[in-house]
Amino acid sequence: MTTASTRVLLLFGGRSSEHSVSCVTAAGVLRAIDRERFDVIPVGITPDGEWTRVKSNPDEWSLRGTSLPVVPHSGESIRLSKVGEHFEVLSDQLDADHETVLSTTTLGTVDVVFPLLHGPYGEDGTLQGQLELLDIPYVGSGVAASAIGMDKHFMKVAFEAAGLEVGPYEVITNKQWLRSPEEAIARLESLEYPLFVKPSRAGSSVGITRVEDADGLREAIEEARRFDPKVVVEQGILGREIECGVLEGRGSDHARASLPGEIVVEAGAHTFYDFEAKYVDGSAAKLSCPAVLPEDAIKSLQELAVVAFDAVDGEGLGRVDFFYTPDGRWVINEINTMPGFTPISMYPQMWDKTGLNYKDLITELIDLALGRKLGLR
Incomplete structure (x- = not known):
């Protein structure tokens, strides 16, 4: 303590x-x-x-x-x-x-x-x-979990291995793009539009472009490559964007999951939850917490969020983002091992609604770090 x-x-x-x-x-x-x-x-x-x-x-x-x-x-x-x-x-x-x-x-x-x-x-x-x-x-995850949680490619590999449903995607490495941009783009034909072109190892929606047709692909890939030479291209998923906070358990206890939160992007200048919508345009999106969902869906989400946290060997904290489809499936999008952590960010808000306020959440994370074994664990 x-x-x-x-x-x-x-x-x-x-x-x-x-x-x-x-x-x-x-x-x-x-x-x-x-x-x-x-x-x-x-x-x-x-x-x-x-x-x-x-x-x-x-x-x-x-x-x-x-x-x-x-x-x-x-x-x-x-x-x-x-x-x-x-x-x-x-x-x-x-x-x-x-x-x-x-x-x-x-x-x-x-x-x-x-x-x-x-x-x-x-x-x-x-x-x-x-x-x-x-x-x-x-505070937070170790070397392996942090590396996997930062890389949208290897993150998806870990999720699939854990049995979580992942949306269709393709990866374009730096060498693949340098050898033949045409071949790299041709592989994307198996995906349905809209597509989201993302730097593999960046966050806060930096460098992400929503693409409606093939004409915009090359420019979007080049934009993502400004931030990371490896690019992930994801097929858009029809569904609500729901998030769940995960907090490491004490000692040998299982990780804990928060009540869910939902991001609703207001109609207008933003077609998705991009950097401007997150941090600059205060009217661009509404964060609803707790998200209105059936009780059985919330329970399922919390269980899957813990599975995702364990799949990357997470420690400390993590925010797991899902799509909740119209037919009731949970499709995982990503995990953030150091999510936005301002008082109005979704992660602290979800824990506040679950019963752990911002000040106490900070204390809990520090206590977890001090109580964790050093070295291999």
């Missing part, structure tokens, strides 16, 4: 296209975390990968209209060092060119890392591997 002296390194920003989304998530956690139980050290990662100490004021990291927050260079570089059984946070003062260390000071020890990073180089197992090498506890 946590104590008043528990020091949490809150890590956000990062190198991915979801940098600003991560900052907004951090603002929510900074406002809500229990300051009587946790001493918070906020550390930002700049878009080019430098760790730096940042202000703990959540207003610094919040959306301001359409202005997206970005972690700036500060002239102070942060690194973690293991000293015996303790983990120390060191601050290096840099020269004006950010090349030479002028002096080094310690910010003290840290007990657990809370990585609020979305996308590659944070949510995909790379950071998790670094923390594993240091033997430092951290």
Whole structure:
């Protein structure tokens, strides 16, 4: 269990296209975390990968209209060092060119890392591997689960192996596209329109295009490739978009599933739940929680969400997204091992409706991390 002296390194920003989304998530956690139980050290990662100490004021990291927050260079570089059984946070003062260390000071020890990073180089197992090498506890899934949960291709493979229903899709690797774009596009003829063309390893709907006919495919694939050389093309599924939050069980307990939430995109400028609808246009979508569903459908969804979480070997938290078809089937779309985590994001909302408020959810995730075995598990 946590104590008043528990020091949490809150890590956000990062190198991915979801940098600003991560900052907004951090603002929510900074406002809500229990300051009587946790001493918070906020550390930002700049878009080019430098760790730096940042202000703990959540207003610094919040959306301001359409202005997206970005972690700036500060002239102070942060690194973690293991000293015996303790983990120390060191601050290096840099020269004006950010090349030479002028002096080094310690910010003290840290007990657990809370990585609020979305996308590659944070949510995909790379950071998790670094923390594993240091033997430092951290919130969320481990290396394998993070990597699988970030890659829409391998995620689907894991789901299919677990017996979950996955919609029709095709994968276009970088080499396949470079060898012959025509052959890659020809393979898509087996799919029915509309199609959704997605970067395989990106989130927050970045780089996704809805395509109504073959004329738009090449441009959509090139757009997705701006964010990831591997592209997943999915056949559109007719159904309601329903989500379920999963929370790791304590000890040997089974994972827990929340009440469901539903995304309803309002008619107008957005044909699907894209980045603008999620973060910029506040009137573009309605998040309904709990979603109105038959009791037996909710029970089935919760069971399938836990299956999906276990299929990727999830830890800590995960949000599992499904389509609920008119004939009552659950078709899985994806899992997010670090879902949107602001107070108004679907994951915290679903748990709030289930009986665990935002502040207590943060505490529970930190407790789970501190109680988890380090190393192979």
